[in-house]
Amino acid sequence: MTYTPHLPLAVLTSALALSACGKKEEAASAAAVAPEAAVAQACGKVTVANMNWQSAEVLAHIDNIILSKGYGCEVELVPGDTMPTLTAMMEKGQPDVAPEAWINAVRQPLDAAVKEGKLHYAAESLKDGGVEGWWIPKYVADANPSIKTIDDALKHPELFPSAENKGKGAVHNCPSGWNCQLTTVNAFKAWGAAKQGFVLLDTGSAAGLDGSIAKAYERKQGWLGYYWAPTSILGKYEMVKLDAGYPHDKEAFETCNAKAECDKPVKTDWARAEVFTVVTDRFQKAGGPAVDYLKQRAWGNETVNALLAWMSANQATGADGAAHFLKTQPEVWSGWVSPEVAEKVKASL
Amino acid sequence: MAEQQPVATPAPQAAPAGISIRNLYKIFGPTPEKFLGPVREGMSKQELRDVHGHVLGLRDINIDMPAGGIQVVMGLSGSGKSTLIRHINRLIDPTAGELLVQVNGQPVDVMKMNQRELLRFRREQTAMVFQKFALFPHFTVLENAEYGLQVQGVARKKRRDNAMRWIERVGLKGYEDNYPNQLSGGMQQRVGLARALSNDAPILLMDEAFSALDPLIRSDMQSVLLDLQQEIGKTIVFITHDLDEALRLGDRIAILRDGEVVQQGTGQQIVLKPADDYIASFVRDVNRGRVIRCRTLMLSGARVDGPDVDPSLVIEEAARQLSSESKEAANVVNSKGKHLGTISMSDIIGAIVPPNPEPAPEAPSAETH
């Protein structure tokens, strides 16, 4: 192909034509949004925490779709975790929204921040609350009907063997950075599990914890450790929660069990975890109708478990799961938003 | 044919082996066998390379190397001399031909040996000295010298003693615990020589062994070698591109060019009767006085007034003697006292001076130095 002066010109022209096509499409959607332009100005930019477990991830993506397509916000998802995200919100006011904040751990500093007006509680996103505790596989529970409480389980280290510590049992802890690590360490101490022949295994990461359950379940081996609902693991692998045997002692939990330095932790059940959406003061004031949505949006564990099970079976990402939920269960979410917003969201799917 | 008779050796040795090379061909490339036929019929090196992408290493080599003597193989770079010597211990495999060696009185074809026999052959029958010394840098001088024996699995003390003997013999006593990188070039090559000699193998292969040394050291090493040969009487194959070295060391000389033997014979034969212009230009500047012997120039005749000279004396020596005694002619008398003939000074001078150069040839001939 010989070089001609016309060649670069032709390339340039086609590139311009292509981008012009694009511009046409953008112009079209801009026209549709025009009536909401006033609202768009009101909502503006918002950062939403996308925390690294499944139920939080899918909720963050649902918020992403509804806020951006329904309310015209400019949404940015940032990765997060309970402690780092809530600390950052308290200290720096970033990110703006934590959709699924498990607040038990940071109750006191969080309440203080709310009292100062820096942060606000929006909806109780998991309206049934989260369930935390120590779980064992169903096949172990069925084979040993006498094991009902934590005390019962701790009598049988041989049923939950540790691969690397011969003759001892293993209690699997959750990873660093999660508040449950502290509560589990203290529970381990409170129940004297070490004396009964157990070691506390640090699983390192969410993947490690999930992996250990998956491996044990595939091989029908014993497993004992911390887990919580609603999650897809519990949807996929049937587990039974051990009864703590003691009621929840609110005071002990808040002053000692949930803290790193705790000399005399007490045997107590975990509280029904309260899970709220937390928003910063800046967004509460600047978000407009979007904030109302965040005050309404709440769903029950049954819905969540079902969605998570679907996601697991279909290897769906958080974004896929959010899309699926919005497409298939409008009866659940249309109540959270005004009809016009619902229409816009449905149209964009 | 040897000019020097091998002296009875004190240490027990294997009987010296003669080497016969017959119809040796070597073609380098992916499919050498395909071109063997065409090459036999005369395909040129140029055509083989340009058209077929193969390189002609050796063509129809026939050489008989004397047992107990020094055979020099000479030529310029690319003549195939390094390739040839490596066929003797089969570091290179031939495309065709045989190489017969006398082992324990029986002729054995090296090209037909299997791997085990070949390993044994290399350990017991041959030893090699290399141009760039090829000393193992992580071994001391002593460990280098005893390497051949170590490969054979000889016991520690025995191989140590043997190696030390040769280290002293080449003049390196006191250096046995040094590493090669602490020695000069000449000393390193002495180690190489000691290593080869420690094997007590009847065949010694020397691949341009002194070419990397400076002229004084080179001359030294040549004397060392000649000296040793008096004692050990091995069959030595010596590669060089230096004519003076070849004439000094070689009992017989073979000259290679482009992979073919151009001439072979004694030094004297080559100098006096070069086979073609190529060799003529080679030998033109050689010191003929040191090569030609009295027996070649002598004329029969009665005794004259002059000194007696041995027939094997080089004519330069004879001239020196005549000059110091101011005589015109000498008598050639053999070791038993028999008068063989006479030799005159003018004949000697005539032989020493190189002949008139031919009208200048088209291509400049190669000079060797």
Add this chain to the structure above:
Amino acid sequence: MAWLKEFPSLGSDALGEIRRTVDGAFRGFTREHGEMMERLFDPLRDFLLASERLLTQSPWPFVVGGIALIAWLASRSLKIVVGTVITLLLIGFFGMWGDTMKTISMIFVCTVVALVVGLPLGIAMSRWDRLQRVINPTLDVMQTMPSFVYLIPVVMLLGIGRVPGLIAVVIYAIPPVIRFTNLGIRLVDKDLLEAADAFGSSTWQKMHQVQLPLALPTIMAGVNQTIMLSLAMVVIASMIGVQGLGQPVLKAISNQYFTMGIFNGLAIVGIAIIFDRVSQAYGKRLQRHLEVVHG
């Protein structure tokens, strides 16, 4: 025009199907053979536990003394030995002794495994070009594939703990040993190989008397790299529950404890420097008489 903006890919259904099938097949595999694979690695696990026990339960002066002795034997440099002792004492003083010993134990076992597996592989690679053509791309994958990708199947097969951690670290850290062994052997002067042949060495004699000793400085450089890479993997290994310095670093990241992260990070750096200096000094000593001193 739309197809220009969005890359024409397999639909999400097809992709999902592919993923599900492969996952399912793998799970089936772990169910069938997981037990056997675990048993396979039992000796390795015992080695790991024994080594860790040795380092953590011996009295600390013995451990410091032992490491200083090894540093001396390898480097013959007072400076390095003193530096080593000071670093270890500082680490202990700041309360990181136990974790550091666990990490050192893991690095030690990893280096041993890398040598046992990598050296023969490197030697084989140096002899057969075809093998080299196959192994080189494999090594490239091992060094660049994100570790979590192969951690997941490893955890499914072997659970969490030291052995899968070791496997992850070895996969990442072994390529230098293999590559440098191959390179070192191939770089040995051809003249020397010819000399060895001329004196009738068998292939084995040539390899272990000439090629390996002369390749040793290059191989040591490979070992040095392997050690550095395994230290770099320490934090990733802690993500599947491996104990040692990685764990406090991970905790620091997750909880945003700045100082804790720095201290443990510095401990890792300190250990890295010790290993690096000692192994390099040893490598240099090996090269001493390989250099040309006399013109």
